[in-house]
Amino acid sequence: MKQLLLSISLMFFGFTLVHGQRTISGKVTDTSGDGLIGANVIAKEVAGLGTITDVDGNYVLKISNDVKTLLISYTGYESQEISISSSNTLNVTLSEGKLLEEVVVVGYGTQIKSQLTGNIAKVSGDAIQNAPVPSIQEALQGRAAGVFIESSNGKTGGANRMRIRGSSSISASNQPLFVVDGIPLSTESLNSTGAALNPLSDINSNDIESVEILKDASAGAIYGSRAANGVVLITTKKGKEGISKINFNLQTGFSSPTNKREFMNSDEFIEYFRHAAANSDVLEGDTFWAGFVEGRFDRYSGPAGDLDDNGIFKWVDQPVNTNWQDQAFRTGRSLLADISAQGGTDKLKYYASGAVNRTEGMLVSNGFERISSRLNLDSKVNSWIDVGLNFSLARTIIEQVAADNAFSTPLQLVALSPITPVRDEDGNLYNTPVTTYYNGLIDTEDAQRKITNFRSITNGYINFKLSEGLNWRSELGYDLYNLKENAFYGSKTEVGLPFNGFGLANYGQTQNLNTKSYLSYVTDFSELGLNATAGIEYQKTDVDNALVEARMFPTDDLKTLASAAEVATGTSSFTEFSFLSYFSRLNFDYQNKYLLTLSGRVDGSSRFGENKRYGFFPAVSVGYVLSEEDFMKDSKVFSFLKVRASYGTTGNAGIGNFQHLGLYGSGSYNNQPGLRPTQIPNPDLGWEVTTQLDLGFDFGILKDRINGEIDYYVKNTSDLLLDVPVPGTSGFTTQTQNIGAVTNKGVELVLNSTNLTGDFKWSTSFNIAYNKNEVTSLGDQQLIDGGSSRFMNVVQVGQPLGVFYGAEYAGVDTQNGDALWYINDPELNDADTTTNDFSAANFVVLGNPTPEIIGGLTNTFGYKGFDLSFTFQGVAGNDIHLAGDSFMACNGCWFDNQTRDQLKSWRNPGDVTNVPQARLGYSNGDQARSSRYLSDGSYLRLRSLTFGYDFPKSLIKKRGLDKLRLYVQGQNLLTFTKYIGWDPEVSTDFAVDNVISGVDFYSAPQPKTITFGLNVGF
């Protein structure tokens, strides 16, 4: 095989061979002596003359006597120019390239990292290869400074939140713009039920060459009105000139929850609720609750609620002790297999891959499957035209479990009583009234929820080389996303019960057409370097949906709507938006020392009012490479030092479509059509404006053994796209206006060091970021309170976005067991006065859901063929609202099984405890909007660990292999936290938005995953 490929490659080069006077041969190796496959060996003096090394790093090149110098190059290594001596053997050792010479992808181009004046975090594809997670965001956690990524919960295939340098918007999107190979990714979630999906799960992370995260205004301004939340550029792998490599990877493993909570067993449950009932009777001077609680025990114990032969309730002498939490989980399993081929010639280069990821989640009936393929081609048509095509197709199937607030979500099983058996004698699952609430396990047997996504991202380009350094490039891209959602709820399920079965079929499609053309010009006037780009881009996105819901099925075995007797809903909808943009960037450098970048974009969008259709987003940045100065050149300490500053404006257009129009929407009644006002017009509606200042320096110390970056930034966002609460008496509740301001200020530090080289290698990469977020204006208002008894995130001027605002819990009255809150009367200075009347307590700011400090630490060790790498990731400074604990930790307010810590509730005068007296049927401290249900959300987590072994090449070569690697990986193996709930990485999926975050509501903990893998290259 390799012989054949080598011959083919040589044939392509064949035409360059001239009848040579001599033959040079040799071997190209890396510093450890391993041969480099596919390195370029080029004759400097004769154009087109060259060859590439074979699998062992050997090359043979016939040259004429004119050739005096060979150029040896290999991607990622420092190139060498070697003069040919009299010897016909020339062995070359290439050393790995300096990190600062790295090339980074920027908007509409690439740039040498050492010449960057903006702030871009790059994560190379290697760092996230083979990560056993469904989407790349999870693999990026802890790897880029100032980039906060959080999964809503432990459900596989669910959405997550990504925040770059804090949140700047209250009502518009805070997600960054994702751009895949130049195409802005469609992120609309089209499923009709359940939590939002993650568009990035449609991308195979093993296809990714690099991820660049544009953080400051200089880097982002070229993306204009959509760059304020940062831009994530995802670049997929390209073909490489050289010998084809085939890489096969197989990985399998299992997962389990990171944590479980402790709930009462049946003895504790019975004792506790009898006690709670007795307390309520004492309050009322009655015996109602004593009888009531015994009746409930009979009911919840099912057949054990019957009398046995001795006339005793069976549940008394044959107690059941069900651990419902365990019923929510199973051992998750995953299988990942992928194969890729990469290679090409100077005329045609290719990268092709196919992959399968099949994950059975650790939650019952939660699954994820992705089958993906990719073909990236780059072709040189002639000396002045290049064309290429990136094509990918993925099918993602998600077996979604219900959102966190549904009785049928697996974790809500914990509410059921431990005295309730799971199944009856015939093996049927119990349901209400035997179970306290709907038994969600019924959904696992009698319901199906399957979402099938198809996504194809295709981008073709043509590049004309107009003259030396001047290029015209045109691209046409298409992100086509199809969703097919089928659900069936059988006659036993909560949804299907009243209808003899309920089913839905939902089809959605997003067509995102993107086209752009731009000119780029690169030149070097001796000491002045110029790199200019200017172009035009148009994007049009159409979103279609068609939904049918039907009910009355003859049997639970017939699940398609064809069998249903009644169609309940049949609807379709369509929406669209467009952007037309002009962009430009100019990079100047003088003596590689003084750097200047000007960039900007004019964006027009259908999303904005007619008075404000186009906006201009400019940025300027400067850099000064001190290490190029004579006085620094000989520095023993600094091998590289650059200071940089950037300032500019970006925008946020992340709102729904048509929010600037005054509208009437459908309001049908009694099967008659109707119309009703739905929106007040705002022709002045424009984008959010973020001006950002970034000051930073990049440094390399001790020949770049240690390098890093330090940045300070101030991000001021004004003209917020705020859904301003308007007086409800107007008939409307909100109007989207450009009002309000948010500031994010922070510091970021990145440190990379090569601690040990040689046989035993050790390198460390560390990043930490501090961000302070503050809402500085809300127009005329001081506070926006979503208004809920269950959640307490609000927006308040002078506070971080989404702070917890509620009553301050003051513990328990030691004399009577009443829950107490501080009155916190703003008029009086009485910090200590308490009340047992919840509605008399004034609400105050209780905590912040957003971490102020985030960071990650990766260590990589290598010794001979062994390697070990692990990443710790952590957040600090945030609190989590355990909203679900107002049911499961409410000192027996109702029959939800209680967490074991509720056993410490107040019992006798003088008891000092934080858990109020148990009172069945009463609210004694169960109000969710209270600091009683806040817990410190800081954590440090062993996010990933990889231990692998590469068999020596000498051993595997005989088997025709280039690489053979065995590895074991772990995700979330260790978590250090004071958080009392399941898992501190949480923002419940049914409610999470910009304001409501850091809320735990029966949210599944993250999975702890261990996988074993095999990697073969040939």
Added chain:
Amino acid sequence: MKNKILIYLFSFSTIGLFHSCADNLGLEPAQSISENIVLDTDRNVKNVLNGAYSVLQRGAIYGGEIIRNGELLAGDGEILFVGTFGGPRQIFNKQMIAENEDVRRQWTDSYNAINVVNNVLTAIPVVNEDDRDRVEGEALFIRGMVYFDLVRYYAKTYESGQSNTQPGVPLVLTPTRGIDASNSLSRNSVEEVYTQVLADLTRAVSLLPATNGISATSGAANALLARVYLQKGDFAKARDAANTVIESGEYILKNDYASVFNADVAGSEDIFAIEFTSQDVAASTTEFWSIPQFGGRDGDIEILPGHLALYDADDERLALFFEGAAAIRSGKWNNQFGVVNLFRLAEMYLIRAETNLRLGTSIGATPLSDYNTIHTRAGLAAKNNISLVDIISEKRLELAHEGHKIHEHKRLKLDVGDLPYNDPKLIFPIPARELESNPNLTQNDGY
């Protein structure tokens, strides 16, 4: 040369392509139409009127929660709220906070309905002449009904014979076209709100036809007038309005009490009802009062023995209760795609009986006769003489769990549990979001 031609061709076509894109920034939505064209035609104005009914149908108001809240607030000893939603739980426990989501939605949806009908009322000249009175009358009826319930829930109760200067709710009588400081209204007095309600309803009576499909009729406006006057303690006018409804002959009591409820469409006894079809979101009456088998949540409201003990054993109304999800349930709300009864003829008989008895008159019929009409329909033996208490008790049973309880307690100055009828805890708070967005609003006592 060839190269140049190719490049010129390519760049011209590209520039042409982008140029045409610039027209694509003025997109219009597919599911909505602009407000400036909607009120221009007869057909559209009628569409907007129907849109007002669709707002009334929302769960937070006449789709069911207005009924539920009237019972939860005065449910002590008779019903038990065991659901997991915090909003109704706070209402039931009389521990409401101004952030309560149900209290908020009832307010915002009520005013939403008012804005819709205010739009209709400005466009009456566009309506075909033959339909103008009907369209205007329906809009006025809806506005009167919504304001009456707003003032009953969010303000101190109307004290008969006194000057009712206590803060009511803001009166908005014109459609909203934009948002500015003029939208930050302060509260009108309770008296002013009642005056507006009576003005709207009185005019509605004169405009509306006697029959009008399932939409509002003159009977509906009169039935509401009877209720408003009764709440005000204006017994003569309440009596006359109720009498007009009964004497109109448009409505007939059903023989079978149970058949009044859970019907798919309004029956002969219904004066005005909200109707649900299978195309609608289910009624929230069912959601809270019923059990999963019928589409209810989890059986959120249980009926306690304290309520059941009020009935005579032979009372057919007692038989309507049923056991489901291991507790006793009201049998009135088991059809989630059926009728939510808002005004029934039975209420008119009982209003006429009470007011005639209070006034010592026999307009239409004697109090005893009206009482027995209702009493015997429930399968009970006719009585020979009755007192005011009998009529009030009969009304409590006849209209049980139809949303009247808290308003009856307030009207009759009866305690609710330990709380006197005028306790601030029995009045909804003004929603926190309203106070935050409107500096001119004042909060109710106790919040």
